[in-house]
Amino acid sequence: MTMSFRYRSTSHALTAALFVVGTLGCAVALAATYLFFVRTTTGQFIDESALVEAVQLYGTAGKAATQFLDWLPALSLLIATLVVLVVTVVKRRWAAAGIAVAAAVGANLTTQLIKNLVPDRPYRGIETLELNSLPSGHTTLAASAAAAVFLMSSPRWRPLAGFLGGTFAVATGVSTLINQWHRPADVVAAFLVVGMFTLPAGWLVMRTGARWNGWEGYNRHWASVRLWVALPVLAGLASAVVAAYSLLKIAPGPGQEGSTTNYFWAGTALIVITGYLATVAGVWLFGHAALRLRPRHQGTPGRRPVQ
Template sequence: MPAVLSDSPIRLRPARSTWAWALAMVVAVALVAVVFRVFVTTQSGQLTEYLSLEAASHRLQALQGSSLTVLNRLPQIVGVAGVVVFLVLTVYRRRWLASLVAALAFGAANLTTQVLKNWVLVRPDLENGVPYYTGNSLPSGHTTFAAAAVVAVFLMVAPRWRPLTATVGALFATAVGAATFIETWHRPADMVAAYLVAAFWGLAAGYVILRTGADWNTRGRRSRRYPHPGGHPGWDGALWAAGAALSLGAWGAFEAGGGTAALTSDPEWFSGWHFLTGLLMATGPGLLVFAALSAFFRWQTGRR
C-alpha cells in the first residue's frame, strides 16, 4: 500500500496556499504585539501580572526538596529532550534539508526572543506602584527554548504523527511555562509571547519543509478515510478544548479574585485566585497555539 500511495499523483500539493502561511505569520506577530500592549504597557495589565507573580512568590516559599529541584530543572530537561529527539529523527529519517531548516527555526526563535526582550519590547516604568526590578522580560527565554524544541520535532515527523506530536509537545512546553511562572522567573504574558514566537518560526520553516519535501508531506486517500492513530483529528480537538478551558479559567479566576476592582500594588493579601489566574494564563494559550499549528499543518498537508 505505501508504494502505491507514493506512486499516485499529488492532487493537492503541500503548502499550496502561500497567502495563508503569510497571513498566519502576520497573525502571530500581531498577537505578540497585542499581548505586549495589554499586559506590559497598561496600568491594569501590569497590576494583573504583579498580583499573580507575587501570589506565586508567596506559594513558592512552601516548596522544598525534590519539588523545587524538578521545577528548577524542568525547562532544561524538556529543551534537551526535544533536541535529542530531533537529532534521532534526523539520523533515522535522513531528511537533511528539513533538519537544517528546522534547526535554523529553533535558533531563530531563541534569537528573536532575546532581540525582542532586550531591545524591542521595552517595559515602561508606570506610576502604578509595580516594582520595576525585573525590567524587560517578554518573551520568556526558557519557554521559547522548550517550545521551539517541540516545534522542531513537530516539523520533522510525518503528517500522520503531527497531531499526536503537537499534543504531547504542547503538554511539555506548557509544563515549562507553568514551572517558569511558579518559580517566579517570568510573568504569565512572557510565556504567551514565547509560544507565539516559536509558532511564527515553525510556520516559516514549515512552509519551506512542506514545499521542498512534498513526497513525505502528502497523505493518501486511505489515510484520510482511516486516519493513523497519531494523526486522528481527536488530538487537535483535545488541544482546542483544553486550551479554551484553561484560558477561560484564567479569566474566571481573575474575576473571582475581584476583577479590575482588586487591582492594586499594595493588597492586603495575595489571593490564590490571582495565583491561579497566572498559572492558567501561562498554560492555556500555549495549548491553543499548538492546536492552531497542528490544524493548520493538517490543512496544508498534500493530498493524493
C-alpha cells in the same frame, strides 16, 4: 486487496496565505502583549499580581518546578537533537533538519534580543522589577525544541507530536510562573515568538519533498487520531472556564472580594489557553497543507504512503 496511493494537493496559494496570516498574527499579538502588559498600568497590575500570588502555591509545587526548570535546557536540547538526528539520518530529511534548527535558533536569538533591546518597563505606580523579562527564555527554549520535533515529524505523527510538544511547552511556562521567574505575559510572548519562526519554517519544510509530506488523514494511524487534537481543545476550554471564574471573583461589583490566588489562576489559564490554541492551530494548518493520499486499487500507478 492491496492498495496503492496517489496524491491530492491543496491550493498552494491558499496554503501560503494561511501561513503568512498566521505569522503576521503572531507578530501583531506579540506587539499587543507587550503594549498592554508592559506599557499600561492595568496590564502591569494583572501580570504582577499573578506573579505575587504564585507565592501562595510555592512549596512542593515550587520545588518540583525548580527541579524541572533546572533540567529544562539539557532536556529540551536532548529531545530535539535526538529526534532531528534520527529522522535526518534514517529518513534523509537534510533540508528539513536545517530549516527546523534554523527556526529554533532564530526564535531563541530573537527572544534574547527583545529582552535586551526593548526598553525596561516604565513605572506606572505598580511595584515591580523594572527590568524587561518579556519573553521568557526558558519557555522559548522548550517551545522551540518542541516545534523542531513537530517540523521533523511526518504528517501522520504530527497530531501526537503537537500534543506532546504543546504540553511540554505549557508545563514549562506554568513552572516559570510558579517559580516566580516570569509573569504570564512573558510566557505568552515566548509562544508567539516561536510561532513567528515555526510557521514560515513549516511552509518551507512542506516544500522540501512531496513524498514524505503526504498522509491519509486523521484516524488512519494511532498517532494521528483526533484524540490528540481533542485533548488540547478540552484543556483550553477548561482553562477558559477557570479564567472566567477567577476574573469574575475579582471584578468590580457588590460581590467583589480580595484576591489571594485568583490572578494567579487567571494567568495560568492564559498560558494554557495560548499554548494549546497554538498547538491546535498548528496541527490543523499543517494537516491542511499536507498532501493527501488517496487510495487506488493495486495495479494502478501510484505511490505508497510514507511511515
